[in-house]
Amino acid sequence: MTRVHDMGGRYGDGAVVPEDENGPVFPKDWHGRALAVTLACGSLGQWNIDISRHAREQLSPQDYTRFSYYEKWIAGLADLLVETGVLTQEDLAGEGPDGPHPLADRAMKPEAVKQTLVNGGPADRDSNIAPLFEPGQAVRTARPAGNRLVDGGHTRLPAYAAGATGRIVRLHGSHVLPDSSAHRLGEAPEPLYAVAFPAAELWTDPEHPGDEVVLDLWQSYLHPA
Amino acid sequence: MPHDDHDHPHTLLPPDPALRVKALETILTRKGLIDPAALDEIIDTYENKIGPKNGARVVARAWSDPEFLEALRADATAVVKDMGFYGRQGEHMVIVENTPDVHNMVVCTLCSCYPWPLLGIPPGWYKSDAYRARAVREPRKVLADFGVGLGDNTAVRVWDSTAEVRYLVIPMRPDGTDGLDEDALAGLVTRDSMIGTGLAVAP
Numbered sequence: 001m002t003r004v005h006d007m008g009g010r011y012g013d014g015a016v017v018p019e020d021e022n023g024p025v026f027p028k029d030w031h032g033r034a035l036a037v038t039l040a041c042g043s044l045g046q047w048n049i050d051i052s053r054h055a056r057e058q059l060s061p062q063d064y065t066r067f068s069y070y071e072k073w074i075a076g077l078a079d080l081l082v083e084t085g086v087l088t089q090e091d092l093a094g095e096g097p098d099g100p101h102p103l104a105d106r107a108m109k110p111e112a113v114k115q116t117l118v119n120g121g122p123a124d125r126d127s128n129i130a131p132l133f134e135p136g137q138a139v140r141t142a143r144p145a146g147n148r149l150v151d152g153g154h155t156r157l158p159a160y161a162a163g164a165t166g167r168i169v170r171l172h173g174s175h176v177l178p179d180s181s182a183h184r185l186g187e188a189p190e191p192l193y194a195v196a197f198p199a200a201e202l203w204t205d206p207e208h209p210g211d212e213v214v215l216d217l218w219q220s221y222l223h224p225a
Numbered sequence: 226m227p228h229d230d231h232d233h234p235h236t237l238l239p240p241d242p243a244l245r246v247k248a249l250e251t252i253l254t255r256k257g258l259i260d261p262a263a264l265d266e267i268i269d270t271y272e273n274k275i276g277p278k279n280g281a282r283v284v285a286r287a288w289s290d291p292e293f294l295e296a297l298r299a300d301a302t303a304v305v306k307d308m309g310f311y312g313r314q315g316e317h318m319v320i321v322e323n324t325p326d327v328h329n330m331v332v333c334t335l336c337s338c339y340p341w342p343l344l345g346i347p348p349g350w351y352k353s354d355a356y357r358a359r360a361v362r363e364p365r366k367v368l369a370d371f372g373v374g375l376g377d378n379t380a381v382r383v384w385d386s387t388a389e390v391r392y393l394v395i396p397m398r399p400d401g402t403d404g405l406d407e408d409a410l411a412g413l414v415t416r417d418s419m420i421g422t423g424l425a426v427a428p
Contacts, residue, residue: 100256100257
């Protein structure tokens with residue numbers, strides 16, 4: 001079983017509402033602040049992108065559902081700051097001490113922003129795990145979807161694609177395995193593939209016989225079919 | 226490890242979202258862990274410097290220059306990096322090309338993965354539950370929400386961005402654009418056409 005964030009294929013969400021392409025990037029000022037605080041805290045070096053995604057996914061289903069997008073970010077960040085010991089519960093309650101923090105020398109400076117964003121955080125890695133599959137080959141995804149290293153842990157195999165048969169479209173090289181990296185168990189890089197699934201393999205009532213969904217899936221999510 | 230049994234510390238912050246962000250920013254600033262001027266710089270970058278105009282330049286050039294398109298197919302990351310479009314959330318780029326036979330559309334059902342260096346910060350609808358839930362199961366109905374209709378001879382291929390690979394859709398070049406230069410062509414490339422929920426506009 002995965003978590004509430006794993007919503008691909010779910011019914012009942014209603015219409016998608018397009019937006020003016022020239023509208024504001026951050027419709028409310030606090031949206032931009034939430035994004036910027038989150039990115040800046042990343043420079044403290046206490047977590048990676050998989051850990052921060054998992055922090056949002058660990059919000060209770062009630063909170064995940066009622067929070068708007070950037071509320072999830074801020075809640076995940078606050079939880080992560082306490083979990084990593086950067087802040088205490090007293091700090092969050094406004095009752096902690098001011099003054100320099102041991103990590104303050106890592107704070108992102110304005111002059112470092114451009115280069116930090118340009119550098120990004122590539123997940124491509126060398127790996128000693130050889131690719132088992134090649135484009136065109138049929139594969140079947142693991143079932144059930146879920147982290148096999150940590151119960152209830154982070155994974156990037158959506159439930160809707162568990163146990164489905166598809167074909168390899170391309171090899172993306174080797175990438176950090178989120179199931180391991182999100183739990184500080186090492187980067188464990190392995191081959192990553194784009195895998196195409198016929199819509200009829202995933203849905204009871206596909207819209208068109210030619211339609212497909214393509215997912216990026218790690219080798220350990222896949223079996224030969 | 227998951228800490229599902231613990232209280233969620235975020236509940237200690239004020240409930241109102243704007244106050245909640247402000248409170249966290251204040252706490253972190255007082256401890257020297259963030260610099261508000263750096264936050265201003267991040268916001269300015271994504272409001273004013275990085276956005277869909279970057280992606281539109283890539284598409285316009287792909288329409289105009291067959292060698293460039295071939296290079297994009299082989300290694301999009303290196304090609305867009307040469308144009309200055311590399312960085313956070315665009316570290317591994319792949320292009321997917323629309324044709325009369327296949328229409329590509331990009332989603333992230335698990336979160337909100339999106340090619341920031343080429344398209345900027347994703348619009349609200351891209352991050353919405355409705356788009357994340359429906360795009361993979363009923364892409365044609367989602368396209369209808371955007372006013373886009375496809376014929377039966379066109380298959381839809383939905384790319385669910387489940388890893389650190391980011392996809393840019395190269396929309397079909399509109400008819401009647403033979404004489405246009407790259408700047409004029411870039412003006413026809415909408416953000417939504419590069420996500421796959423829209424088409425490039427006719428001149």
